[in-house]
Amino acid sequence: xxxxxGPRATGTDGSDFQHRERVASHYQMSVxxxxxxxxxxxxxxxxxxxxxxxxTESQLSLVSHKVIATPYQWEYPYLLSIxxxxxxxxxxxxxxxxxxxxxxxxxxLFCVAPLIYGCMEMFPVAQQLYRHGKAYRFSAVxxxxxxxxxxVQVHGWQIYYSKKLLxxxxxxxxxxxxx
Numbered sequence: 001x002x003x004x005x006g007p008r009a010t011g012t013d014g015s016d017f018q019h020r021e022r023v024a025s026h027y028q029m030s031v032x033x034x035x036x037x038x039x040x041x042x043x044x045x046x047x048x049x050x051x052x053x054x055x056t057e058s059q060l061s062l063v064s065h066k067v068i069a070t071p072y073q074w075e076y077p078y079l080l081s082i083x084x085x086x087x088x089x090x091x092x093x094x095x096x097x098x099x100x101x102x103x104x105x106x107x108x109l110f111c112v113a114p115l116i117y118g119c120m121e122m123f124p125v126a127q128q129l130y131r132h133g134k135a136y137r138f139s140a141v142x143x144x145x146x147x148x149x150x151x152v153q154v155h156g157w158q159i160y161y162s163k164k165l166l167x168x169x170x171x172x173x174x175x176x177x178x179x
Contacts, residue, residue, distance in 0.1 A: 026168050033165040034092050040158045041085050044111075047151050048082055051075055069140035074118035081111040081155075088162065095169055104162045111155040115148050 055071045057063055084107040091099035125141045 026171060030095075030165060030168045033161050033168065036161050037088060037092065037158060037165065040154050040161065041088055043154050044081070044085050044151075044158065047147065047154065048079070048085070050147075051078055055079060069144075072118060072121055072144070074114045074121055077110070078114040078118070081107075081114070083110055084158075088158070097166065097169055100162055100166055100169075104159055104166070107155055107159050107162075111158075112152070115152055115155070118144070118148055 051071075054068060055075055057068055058065075058071050084103045087099045087103035087106065090096065091103060122141050122144060126145065129139060129141060
């Protein structure tokens with residue numbers, strides 16, 4: 001037995017660590033995936049707050065439309081993308097499989113679908129800017145396309161890591177049922 005202040009146990013040189021218990025790999029993977037999902041959820045919350053601020057400002061007309069662009073139609077349904085994030089945050093502490101599944105399905109519906117529609121909605125404006133040689137300026141469309149690119153990556157990774165975490169949880173529950 002190791003002691004902090006005393007001499008080392010007799011008969012050992014410190015190389016007898018092989019027999020000690022280790023945390024099972026699926027638990028380590030679960031912790032790592034939960035951490036990644038939490039980080040992605042926080043990034044999504046930041047994107048969502050920016051979108052909500054833009055939509056709220058346009059509804060209340062606090063600032064001139066020259067400063068903040070009028071929201072596109074796809075931004076309103078994208079505000080529902082907070083729902084998958086809430087379910088994801090609720091699923092992680094207690095390994096709730098049903099909340100994680102709801103989060104994954106609703107992420108496709110409320111996150112990815114509005115982003116795809118947004119790309120299609122803004123494409124004619126972007127195409128017109130490109131034809132007139134103004135595509136490389138700092139326009140609202142280019143900023144929104146940048147937001148869409150970041151959001152698609154965030155949601156794609158959220159769904160990917162959630163699927164991997166779900167697989168980890170299923171293998172854990174299947175192993176317990178076999179015993």
